[in-house]
Amino acid sequence: YTPSLTAMDSFLYPVCSGHYIYEPGYTLIRNSYDSYLILFLIKGSLHLTVDDTTVTASEGRFVLVDCFKPYSYFTEEFCEIIFLHFDGRSARTYYDMIHAQLGLVFSLTEPYLVLNQLNLIYKMFHSGASISELLLAKYITEILTELATQPQLSLQQKTGSQIAERAISYISNHIRENLTVEILADHVSLSIYHFIRLFKSCTGFTPYAYILNSRVNTAKYLLRNTHLSMKEICYQ
Secondary structure (H helix, E strand, C coil): CCCCHHHHHHCEEEEEEEEEEECCCCEEEECCCCCEEEEEEEECCEEEEECCEEEEECCCCEEEEECCCCEEEECCCCEEEEEEEEEECCHHHHHHHHHHHHCCEECCCCCHHHHHHHHHHHHHHHCCCCCCHHHHHHHHHHHHHHHHCCCCCCHHHHHHHHHHHHHHHHHHHCCCCCCCHHHHHHHCCCCHHHHHHHHHHHHCCCHHHHHHHHHHHHHHHHHHHCCCCHHHHHHC
């Protein structure tokens, strides 16, 4: 969408809205797409890399990205998303507030308002209805206000999320190696028991289940998108 000069000077406005279905192996790499991205995983999962950190966003979670910086993501499975690229005079302020509070990937206890407004924006364009920039600004403001007013995470919760992200990044970079829970716990400087409990509370998976799932999805990707033999894939 190309906003009017009035919208660019005064409002929040959409840049691009979509409802996408990705095939396994879909990859997107961008140096910049001048906007901010709010994305919701309806089905499947995405592996997202921003600032040299790779995290996994699973079904039912939101992603918030500063697309003025390089970013990329890929999926190893069937994946369905709804998304909105947006910008505007107050977009940076909203982004900084939300990112500081919720991080890159997060879930909401009650996601319905945000999802409803995302759908309303998408349907406005998809249906070919007349475009009201004031109404679009209202929807986007409601989305960002809802996210910005989520309960503040405690220091302990923030630290737990950061530790889980470090472990996930390590798994992604060493998926073909002999990964054990002991190695991961040592990498993040926690006892095995504390690490397993924290990792599961942040991701919904035990470390072992996450590693196994990642390897199965990697094997699926290699089977579909390379000429490697099954023996070589099994060896990897």
